[in-house]
Amino acid sequence: MDHSWRAHWAVLAASVAATSLAPAGPASAQESFKLGIVTFLSGPAADSFGVPARNSAQFVIDQLNKGAAPSPYEKAGFGGIKIEPVIIDENGGATKQVQELRNLYQRDNVDVVLGYIGSGDCLAVAPIAEELKKMLVLMDCGTPRIFEEAKYNYVFRTAAHATMDNVGLIRYMKAKNVKMDTLSAINQDYAWGQDSRADFIAAAQQLYPNVKIQTDLLPKFGAGQYGTEISALVGAGSDVVYSSLWGGDLQAFVLQSAPRGLPKRSQLVFSAADHVLPPLGEKMPDGTIIGARGAYGLMSQKSPLNDWLFKGYEAANGVYPVQAAYRMTQSILGLKAAAEKAMSKNGGKKPSTDELVAAMTGLEWPSPGGLIQMKLADGHQAIQPIAISRTKYNPDLKRVDLVDIEYFAAECVNPPPGVKSIDWIKGGMQGAKCN
Amino acid sequence: MKNGLHPLVMIALVAGVTLLGRALPTWTLSLATIAASNALIALGIVVLARTGNVSFGQGLFFAAGGYGVALIANAWGLTDAVAQVIIGAACGGLLGLIVGPFIARYSGIFFGMLTLALSMVFYGALVKSTALGGSDGFNVGRPTLLGLSFTDPREADFMLYAVSVIVTGFAGIGATILFRSEFGLASLAVRENNLRVEYLGISANRVISINFVIAAIFAGASGAFALMAQRHIDPQFAYWTTSGEFVFVAVLAGTQSVAAVFVASMALELVRSFSSLYLPNTWQLVLGVFLLGVILFLPRGIGSLWIRKRRKRSTIAANAPIAAETGAAS
Structure with a gap:
């Protein structure tokens, strides 16, 4: 039984290290816009949807931070504020997603969480974001039930339902x-x-x-x-x-x-x-x-915006972009449009959650897949x-x-x-x- | 077990942990709520493991508790947290009462597989029931306590934390008393040799059934907590990976200490959360290595970190072989 105390200490040290790795606080919150991104990185939906969505998020955020996107998105980042993505895996069931959503908002101090492909995950996380009064942008999930069974102020879906x-x-x-x-x-x-x-x-x-x-x-x-x-x-x-x-x-x-x-x-x-x-x-x-x-x-229909995504994504990943990549792109662009609309009203400061929510409600913006209009559910659900x-x-x-x-x-x-x-x-x- | 803590000390400990919640950062509160809920169901598995049987299908009672509470909450607007815990425990317990006597006739791997099969039958039925939202599940409103509703997120989280820590804590105290009781020792005897137990005039089936019902009650209450914490329920509650996770918590904790179950459950949640934040592509690997590490270096579970010294002085290692058995069975 004497496995030496070293082993025990190793386990203890590991748990202590895990706890102390918690970020100190919102020190750099003003300089950057922290964007939590949730998409399948493992599991059956990863190859088809999750990883293409992650790849397009990386491509789009990189381009936006460089100010390399075409009009009307030529401003760097979100209205000049650098976007800092925090990417986590959607796999693991709704219980884990609810927990990780809370951690993103409360521990990692992200400004907005964007993502979710599984309908069950979307149904589970929406009421939590609403309770915490934090902005949540659903990207891809298909079920119409989200806004048909409940009313949300802080939750948006930037893609049409199934x-x-x-x-x-x-x-x-x-x-x-x-x-x-x-x-x-x-x-x-x-x-x-x-x-x-x-x-x-x-x-x-x-x-x-x-x-x-x-x-x-x-x-x-x-x-x-x-x-x-x-x-x-x-x-x-x-x-x-x-x-x-x-x-x-x-x-x-x-x-x-x-x-x-x-x-x-x-x-x-x-x-x-x-x-x-x-x-x-x-x-x-x-x-x-x-x-x-x-x-x-x-x-997709030809447009400068679509050429930018199609060619850029293909060059970066060796395969042309499909559904999930487009849906991720249109949600990030929508958030950018909302952030810049809010900043034009508040004098160029980083927008608060409430200012962002007000700007996003009922918004319309061009995307590589066509015009996105937040027309349903009091301006919270897109049609396209x-x-x-x-x-x-x-x-x-x-x-x-x-x-x-x-x-x-x-x-x-x-x-x-x-x-x-x-x-x-x-x-x-x-x-x-x-x- | 002469060196065990006095129940009053344990009650003070529970109160201390509850008050600690005032000082904890907000994000740890909901994490700790889930950890306490997982600890409660793992405690049930430990209770049952003392009879030599491991249930791989606790998800059945977990889901029964969760769905029972959710349906009643949506139909009659019953949102009180304490009432929901009682309803969850009752739903789990009733189902355990029906299933237990049948399943108690089996032992070892047959017992484990039958519990697994039953939970998967329930899962299949839930996925097909479109009225309950099918595989997507459905949402419930936020819980209240004694007529008070909590709009501030931190207060709401603390309320849930407090209720779950107190209930789980008292379940732990109850389990400790049970382990030291005549019935608890008879459960151990059933694991060692159920034939001899029968000759002594005790029904081994009855002992297993009662322990099974206790485990089911704990699982049902745990389902109620999970539901209150996430406000959403889906058939995943009954899926075998969910049940497997609870067995993992039990293995991680070992059967030597009730407190170890709570520590193990919290450690698992923390490792999972931080690995998924810092290593989004390989978090499952980190989780697996952590579990392997504990099994390799602490074969009797996390509890052996502080039980070890005391045990050296004690001559009877009454609980020791169970840890090995739980480990081997999973």
Whole structure:
């Protein structure tokens, strides 16, 4: 039993060291703007969303601090104040996220926390930020429930929620005269999959009133093997097979379904698939209808702002930016726009939380993916335009190109203020402004 | 255990720790609340481990307590912190009462796997129930205490800290008294040789069941604390990694000292928090190395740091083999 006191002291010393590493206080708070960034650095969502988001945050913050971004973001940092990012991992569950959010605000004295990809994490952290009266910018999570079930003053979401993805898909299919007498669906058995499925089917029943739903599958999250499901889908032979799978699950599904001839029998429709195009390459069947949760990546529209992100990101990371990179960029740019608006009012001082919140509410700003407008939930929830397209492999560039791109205005695919998304879809999408 | 602390000294200790909360920086308060809540459930695992059985499915009762409190809070607007703890403990305890007698007939790895399976069945059901928010879960309002609502964040955090430290502290005192009691010693005997215990006229199943229900009550109350601290609940509460974490706290602490459970739980939270701040890409590695370090250098858990000296003088090492067993089983 005498493992020597040295070992014991080592453990004690380690714990003491850990405690004493706590930062001393907000000594340098005036010189810089401390921005907490939370994104998946490990776990299943890291490769698809978390790491691209982190990379774009690093690229954008670096460019902004140098004053190298194009107009209207040419001012260095946030109105001349240097941005100091603190990046932490979103993996580990909602309990850990709530704890780490408190630590970011109360221990590390960050001015604003920005991030979160998981819907469960967003739902969990929003009320905590509200209680602490600290500003929180949600970047990517999809669930409409955040602002539909509660009212927040200090919480913002700078990206449209998932309703847009599915309404956009249906509008695209209608515009392109895609036949859909029968529909099958495969979605993961957790909130994102269940909600996407409900939105898509509800929207389909509006624009395709005679659609018949055949096979409706809900495999578990992270299943990876879809042999049985593909047999069922091939057997049903529906006109359209819809899926909201993402990341590794989507790649596995595509790779396993192609040899079984599913893409030839049915029109595949994926709600969020642009992030798997670079890894899948020629394995992605031509003619698949995909969304990217915005006008992102290869579907983005040309603008100086978009060129800056696309080329800069590609040069820095060796791969072009997709959904998560765009969403991170648009949230940082939104925060910059809000900070500079607040500073123009308070005489150029570093804005307080309340000044920032007031400036962000109802704000509009240009982003690489188009104009972002904080129009829903009393100016706290963004709407944005979306693009839908078909895949076509380009052997010369050795990448999947996107063709037949169709853009939908923000107010065509997002519900108007004060209406719950699912009620809006089921009520016939009243008030949608499509050109 | 003649050298054990007098219960009155322990009560003074709990009061001291509670008052210390006035001096602590705000961020440590919520961290300590979570640590106390984890300590409570790990204490339950230690109680059960004395019968020779390790539960890998305490998440079941943790989630039952959490969901019970959350649903009642949202349906009837019951927000009182003390009432929520009692409801959580009752939900966990009731479920333990149903599950315990069935599961007490198994032992060792079968016991562990069955508890794990039950918690995963509950997890699966929760993920599928869209009325409860499915995998995203749902939110509850902030707790009050005796009709007082706390709007200042620091006061609200301190209130939760105080309630969780006092409840967990008293649970710890209760557990210490239990360990020294006839029943507590009978539990140890069940682990050593349950057949002999039966011949002495004590039902081994009954002993295991009662310890199981105690562990379930602690887990349910712990679920209530976790819910109050984060104001959000999702099926992750019942997931096996959550249960595994509680077993880790128990292993880290060892079974020699109740106080060690609290120290271990706090140390784990601190290491996790700081490693995730300074090493965002490798925080899991740091956590793993920390756990390995404790297991390698302190095989009887953190408690052996201060129990060691006393034990040398004591002739009977009554609790010693359990630590090894808990370690081996996990």
